[in-house]
Amino acid sequence: MSPRDDDQDMSSDRDEAVIAGRAVASDDAALAEVLGSLRASAQHQAPRPSEALQVLLTHGLDPADAVPTADVDLGTPVPDAPAAILELDAARSRRRRRTTRYVVGAGVAATLALSGSAAAAAVRDGVPLSEVPAVIGRQISGTVGDALEAVGMRPASDPVSVPTSHPSQGTSRNESPNPSEGEPGRSGEEHGRSGDAPASPGTATAPAEAPGRKDEAPGRPDQKPDPASTPKVEQPGRSDGAPIHEGGEPGGSESDTGRSDGAAAASPGSEAHP
């Protein structure tokens, strides 16, 4: 069966001939004439380009916006980019910069919010932070301390005194490979400012707290060899830091409560370790 057997294919061939302007049957002469006129309309002179298009036709497009190819003859060099194109380019880069700023800003805000809420929860709850691994506790306290310092809400050393001293005690105690090291500290806790005594080993290992304890740091290495004397030797250091601590008095009272709880919680522990 050939395509010629099909009437539709025959008419299709006829239509294609008319469309292409080839020799047509006599009864299609009028139609061919109409289509020929239509085809001729496409041969008219190109319309006058607009000003913006004329710029492109004269100067070309900025190569920065085009895809360079190795074997392309660029023809006439491009002296300067058209103003419209430059404006478009500037708008693009502005949009890119704005987007980057939004992304970075959102990331920083999310980090601050997360750290802040974690630290606030730790301060509010007091004790449960002792269950948090030491590294995370130090990270949170360091981040919140920096953030608060940046905002100007508290002195640089304040975050150390209120939210982190107690957790660092707990974590340092938990981390301590030798239970006997913790014993003097625990006994010290039971005598009042319990948190301060064991804080020295905890803070010594905590890098996040180091900036806040710069003034106290030189004294510590000397005190380390005698753990029993550590609370007593630290007292002057603490009294030096007292105004700072008093500045955060409400927080201090909270921490005191927390510490007393912590002491209460610690005392059975100390009983468990005779």
Added chain:
Amino acid sequence: MLGDADRVIAAARAGSADAFTAIYTDLAGPVAAYLRAKGVSEVEDVTSEVFLAVFTGIARFEGDEAALRSWVFTIAHRRVIDGWRRSSRRPDLVPYDAESDVRISRSAEAAALELVGQERTLALIGLLTDEQRDVLVLRVVADLTVDAVASVLGTTPGAVKALQRRGLASLRQILSRQGVTL
């Protein structure tokens, strides 16, 4: 037709003014004819808009001359549709002309046949449906294949063939009824 089409297209992708001019010289006439046949009033402006879009986007274009032709007419077709959408939201106010009022004047077909030359051709093409006119104009004016027209209009080659057949049949009918030539 572009001389060394591949070379011209590559140069145009690199932003060459000469290549832009070659493409514009080759395709601006057919694009303007297509726009005119579609009833666009501001043919020069819309033609310029089409080629601005072509030249600013040609860096991303890949293909040969036939593909370029098809792409240019796709842009032109979309510009026409956009223009219709805009005008439908904000209709042009035309003063009343009794001569053009089909309720009191001759039929549109008779009026089309009384015109001469180019205007008569456009009037006759204007008697077809939009789809039939699109297909015939793109095939004749833009010199696109059935597949390319299908690509421009976003339809199938079979649908294009059917529209072409019905459009030509309508024109034959109109012309045979009147029995006049250009």
